[in-house]
Amino acid sequence: MIALLLLAGPNSGGQIQQIANTFGVDWPHLLSQIISFSVVCALLYRFAYKPVLKILDERRQQIAQGLADTEKIKAELAQAEATCRDIVLQANGQATKLIEEAHAAAGRVQDLETQKAIAAAEQILAKSREAAAQEHARMLTDLKREVGQLVVQAATRLTGRILTKADQRRMAEDTIERLTPAA
Numbered sequence: 001m002i003a004l005l006l007l008a009g010p011n012s013g014g015q016i017q018q019i020a021n022t023f024g025v026d027w028p029h030l031l032s033q034i035i036s037f038s039v040v041c042a043l044l045y046r047f048a049y050k051p052v053l054k055i056l057d058e059r060r061q062q063i064a065q066g067l068a069d070t071e072k073i074k075a076e077l078a079q080a081e082a083t084c085r086d087i088v089l090q091a092n093g094q095a096t097k098l099i100e101e102a103h104a105a106a107g108r109v110q111d112l113e114t115q116k117a118i119a120a121a122e123q124i125l126a127k128s129r130e131a132a133a134q135e136h137a138r139m140l141t142d143l144k145r146e147v148g149q150l151v152v153q154a155a156t157r158l159t160g161r162i163l164t165k166a167d168q169r170r171m172a173e174d175t176i177e178r179l180t181p182a183a
Contacts, residue, residue: 144179148172 020027152168 144176145172147179148175151175 148171152171155171
């Protein structure tokens with residue numbers, strides 16, 4: 001207001017007063033309203049505007065911290081995914097290696113079992129051959145004995161007499177000796 005009076009200068013003091021009277025300005029009330037408005041503005045600035053600004057600043061810092069944390073979490077997530085991929089690749093490599101080892105072990109076991117089966121078959125064949133040879137020898141022995149008896153019986157019929165046990169044995173042995181080189 002003082003600035004307004006100074007601008008108006010000493011000559012225009014009446015004009016300002018006249019304009020103020022025209023609009024119904026009451027200077028004591030206007031001055032008290034300006035003072036009370038200033039006090040209210042000061043109180044609002046101190047108790048309302050500053051705390052709101054402080055809250056807004058804290059909120060801005062929280063948002064900035066949240067964004068920074070988000071970026072940090074994204075970086076950690078990317079690193080964790082990369083680590084996970086590496087672990088999966090290593091696990092796949094180990095699984096492949098284990099499968100190859102299992103195939104090799106299965107091949108070795110198969111070869112070993114095949115060799116065991118071949119050995120068992122050869123043993124069975126050897127035992128069969130041995131049993132066949134024994135059976136053949138037994139059959140030859142039986143055959144020789146029967147042939148000897150048949151010869152003795154034939155000789156008895158031909159000669160018309162009964163041979164003694166010693167004659168029968170001698171003839172059987174003689175027949176067996178003759179059959180042995182031929183067999």
